[in-house]
Amino acid sequence: MNIGEASERSGLPAKTIRYYEDISLVAPDRADNGYRDYSASDVHRLRFLHRARNLGFSIDECRLLLSLYSDRNRASSDVKAMAEQKLSEIDAKIAELQSLKSALQPLVDCCHGDDRPDCPILDDLAGHGGRRAQVLA
Amino acid sequence: MNIGEASERSGLPAKTIRYYEDISLVAPDRADNGYRDYSASDVHRLRFLHRARNLGFSIDECRLLLSLYSDRNRASSDVKAMAEQKLSEIDAKIAELQSLKSALQPLVDCCHGDDRPDCPILDDLAGHGGRRAQVLA
């Protein structure tokens, strides 16, 4: 099948699929007219990539996952370790965003948000927030 | 002061400070020997940038914040609107990460993680997870 159909079936944009070929994640056949020709297993691979990317795995991690997937002898513990690491990265990002939020929220809350030029948010960014506690060191 | 001291005082790496000059966020003087010469207000500006970047504002948003900061006539509502938008972006990112987590966690939980090749995580990625619900559509 052509790239358009492979795109539809995998959920990935055609541009992305070509890019994945550039970086050797898929290797479709070529038809006589030069068009890429995707097999069902190519599409399978693309769907795998789509899912794994959606789960937050990097391209290199996807590459590893694909090789583990096709390795009859791999242990599930290898994959589990990667997934667990991903989970802890996700937790760390959530924590970071929440601390960002708790730094920004009080500034928004105490900004009157009217036409006057006085603005606690800018004051804090400037590093002289007056009586208010500094948000960042 | 030289870039090294400006770096220490602002908390930004020298490389980053030079980059900020490239993109016209700061414009230090030059000494006779060609070295950059940072004033106290340059450092002030760099600290402002450092704080704003840490709060999740993009470079372009920082540029805008800086211009609002030096605009005697700006209304605090302008800044508040930006900060509120930032907050909702942060909330959206947190929600996304949490849904990522709730997709990945059950896979990790049900993977036995031993030497056997059977692995629910890869099965799910491959799109044929058996009796388990598919994590992704």
Add this chain to the structure above:
DNA sequence: TCTTGACCTTCCAGTGACTGGAAGGATTAG
């Protein structure tokens, strides 16, 4: 047969926000 439009190809460049490194000049301490 011709034409239109959809689809495909390659290649180049840009994104955001830096970061690393090479090659070389300036300054400072001993």
Add this chain to the structure above:
DNA sequence: CTAATCCTTCCAGTCACTGGAAGGTCAAGA
């Protein structure tokens, strides 16, 4: 005088695409 440290510029790489230009191919309709 020398060695170490600091500074300079410039180029290239990161990550994972994405946009666009220029042009080839194909299927359907007049």
